[in-house]
Amino acid sequence: MNPPIPYKTVVLDVDGTLIDSNGAHAEAWTRALVEHGIAAEVSQILPLIGMGGDKLLPAAAHVDDGSPLGQDISRRKTVLFGELLPSLVATPGARELLEYLREHGVSLVVATSAGEDEMEALLRQAGVEDLIPRRTSKDDAEESKPDPDIVHAALARAKAAPDEAVMVGDTPYDIEAARRAGLDTIALRCGGLWADRHLSGAVGIYDDPSALLEHWRGPKAVLSTIVV
Numbered sequence: 001m002n003p004p005i006p007y008k009t010v011v012l013d014v015d016g017t018l019i020d021s022n023g024a025h026a027e028a029w030t031r032a033l034v035e036h037g038i039a040a041e042v043s044q045i046l047p048l049i050g051m052g053g054d055k056l057l058p059a060a061a062h063v064d065d066g067s068p069l070g071q072d073i074s075r076r077k078t079v080l081f082g083e084l085l086p087s088l089v090a091t092p093g094a095r096e097l098l099e100y101l102r103e104h105g106v107s108l109v110v111a112t113s114a115g116e117d118e119m120e121a122l123l124r125q126a127g128v129e130d131l132i133p134r135r136t137s138k139d140d141a142e143e144s145k146p147d148p149d150i151v152h153a154a155l156a157r158a159k160a161a162p163d164e165a166v167m168v169g170d171t172p173y174d175i176e177a178a179r180r181a182g183l184d185t186i187a188l189r190c191g192g193l194w195a196d197r198h199l200s201g202a203v204g205i206y207d208d209p210s211a212l213l214e215h216w217r218g219p220k221a222v223l224s225t226i227v228v
Contacts, residue, residue, distance in 0.1 A: 005216055009107040009160035011151060011183065012132065013169035014119060015049065016191025018094045018209070019126040021085075022049045022170075023192070028081035032073050033061055046193055050171035052113035052144025053077070078118065090126040091190040093210025098131040100213055109134035111154035111167070111177075113144040134158050146176035151183060166203075168212070170194070175201040186212060 016022040026045040033040040038061045048056045053074050057065045064070050101108060110132050112119050119137045123129040134157045141149035155165060162182030167174055170191030178185040179201060187202035188209065199205050206212040 005101065005104050005106055007106060007164060007166045009109065009155070009158045009165035010101055011109055011111050011154045011158075011160075011165055011167045011178070012098075013050075013167070013171075013174050014110060014112040014114060014122050014126075016170035016193070017091065017168060017174075017188055018098075018128055019088055019090050019122050020190065020192070021088050021122060022046070024081060024084040024088060025049050028077045028084060029056065029060070031080050032077040035076060036069065036073050038063070038073075049193065050113065050145060050169075050173040050191075052138045054138075054144050078115075081118070082121070085121060085125055088122075088125055090128065091188070092208040093213050094126055095128050095131070097209040097213040098128055100216065102131060107134070107158050107160060108132045109136065109154045109158040109160075111136050111150045113138050113150065113173075115139060145171075145173040146180070148177045148180035151177050151181035155181065155183075168209075172198050172201070175199065188212065 012018065015025060026042045026049055029045045030040045030042045040060060045060055048059055054065045057063045057070050065074060098108060114122060114137055116137045116139045119135060136150055136153040136157050138144050140153040143149045151167065155162060165183050167178035167183050167185040169185060170188045171194060175185040175187060184203045187199040187205045190208035196205055206215065
C-alpha cells in the first residue's frame with residue numbers, strides 16, 4: 001500500500017514549478033526594460049524571477065510598478081512574454097504529480113505572483129488547468145512573494161490550516177512566503193535558477209515534480225541531499 005501523503009493541502013507555485021518559464025520571464029522583462037531605455041541583462045533579471053512586478057521593477061530598475069513608466073514596462077513585458085508562451089513546456093511529471101495528489105484526496109491550490117490572465121494561460125500551456133480548481137494570483141494579494149499575502153489567500157481559498165499544508169515551489173521567495181504564512185516548503189530544482197544552498201529553508205529538495213512523485217509513491221525514492 002502506498003504511504004499516506006502527510007498533507008491535506010498542497011499550495012503550488014506555477015512558474016518554474018509546473019512550467020519551465022523562468023527564462024522566458026527574464027527575457028521578456030529584460031527586453032521590456034531595454035525598450036524603455038533602461039539598461040538590463042537577462043543574468044541580472046533571472047535572480048528576481050519569482051517576485052511580482054511590484055518588487056521586481058524597483059529591484060531591477062528603481063522604477064515604481066504603479067508609476068506611468070512602470071505600467072508601460074509591465075504591459076510591454078506581458079506582450080513579450082505572451083509571444084514566448086507557446087514555446088514553453090511543463091516541468092517533468094507536473095501533470096502526473098497533480099493527478100496522483102488528487103487521487104489521494106489532497107486539495108490543490110495555486111499561489112502565484114502572476115496576474116490572473118497570465119496564470120490561466122500558464123496553466124493551460126502546462127496542460128494542468130483542469131486539475132487545479134482553486135487558484136490565487138497577485139490579484140488576490142496586496143503584496144507579492146516573498147511577502148506571505150498570496151499564500152494566506154491560497155490557504156483561505158482552500159479552507160486549509162497552515163499545519164496541514166505544504167508549499168511546493170522553486171525559489172527562495174516561495175520558501176520565505178510560505179514560512180511567513182506558517183507553512184513548510186518542498187523545493188524543486190527545475191526552475192533552474194538556484195543552487196541547493198539557496199533552497200536550504202525547504203524541508204526537502206527534489207529535481208522536479210516527477211522526482212517528488214516518486215518520493216510520495218513509495219520507499220524506493222530517496223530524498224535528495226540538501227547541500228548547505
